[in-house]
Amino acid sequence: DAGVIQSPRHEVTEMGQEVTLRCKPISGHDYLFWYRQTMMRGLELLIYFNNNVPIDDSGMPEDRFSAKMPNASFSTLKIQPSEPRDSAVYFCASSSSGTGWTDTQYFGPGTRLTVL
Amino acid sequence: GNSVTQMEGPVTLSEEAFLTINCTYTATGYPSLFWYVQYPGEGLQLLLKATKADDKGSNKGFEATYRKETTSFHLEKGSVQVSDSAVYFCALSEGAQKLVFGQGTRLTINP
Numbered sequence: 001d002a003g004v005i006q007s008p009r010h011e012v013t014e015m016g017q018e019v020t021l022r023c024k025p026i027s028g029h030d031y032l033f034w035y036r037q038t039m040m041r042g043l044e045l046l047i048y049f050n051n052n053v054p055i056d057d058s059g060m061p062e063d064r065f066s067a068k069m070p071n072a073s074f075s076t077l078k079i080q081p082s083e084p085r086d087s088a089v090y091f092c093a094s095s096s097s098g099t100g101w102t103d104t105q106y107f108g109p110g111t112r113l114t115v116l
Numbered sequence: 117g118n119s120v121t122q123m124e125g126p127v128t129l130s131e132e133a134f135l136t137i138n139c140t141y142t143a144t145g146y147p148s149l150f151w152y153v154q155y156p157g158e159g160l161q162l163l164l165k166a167t168k169a170d171d172k173g174s175n176k177g178f179e180a181t182y183r184k185e186t187t188s189f190h191l192e193k194g195s196v197q198v199s200d201s202a203v204y205f206c207a208l209s210e211g212a213q214k215l216v217f218g219q220g221t222r223l224t225i226n227p
Contacts, residue, residue: 004159033214048213048214093160108159
């Protein structure tokens with residue numbers, strides 16, 4: 001398996017622009033997580049999905065952030081409008097509630113977002 | 117709510133030194149416990165896990181034992197290498213696949 005795939009790996013944009021981050025989870029995984037990592041706040045869970053349905057979005061910082069999962073193999077995290085304080089590394093992770101190593105999350109390589 | 121506390125970093129050691137990174141947790145019930153590692157420029161990777169009290173997780177020379185009586189899951193390695201330089205995260209499962217992470221401990225190993 002290719003693992004969790006994220007795109008783009010790096011994104012530089014200007015304040016006020018819309019940013020869309022993309023994630024393809026591991027095939028067969030039924031949970032998908034979006035995290036944000038900064039030096040100041042560490043690793044924060046933004047939102048997670050189960051079977052494409054959002055379960056907990058309490059970590060989404062504000063209405064400028066939205067996430068969707070239209071099918072089992074694709075999710076997006078959108079920021080509109082972006083602000084410099086959104087600069088961070090955004091990780092997507094997936095896991096399976098099936099047999100085997102349940103609870104283990106598999107992380108993608110991350111998208112480094114810089115908002116100027 | 118559930119939480120994980122790790123020893124503050126950064127931690128700097130010489131090659132072949134003994135490593136301990138402390139991790140304690142607060143949780144209701146009996147969570148699974150994890151150590152994840154993040155190498156520079158990469159996402160987090162599972163290093164080891166333990167699912168019940170007294171279980172020992174081990175991988176790549178690292179070990180951690182689930183201690184229910186002290187609510188701890190300390191990470192140890194007998195002889196570290198330069199390639200072990202990374203950020204280490206302790207975590208617990210809250211059920212429904214959700215993990216709660218500690219703040220991370222940056223480890224640097226000097227040759």
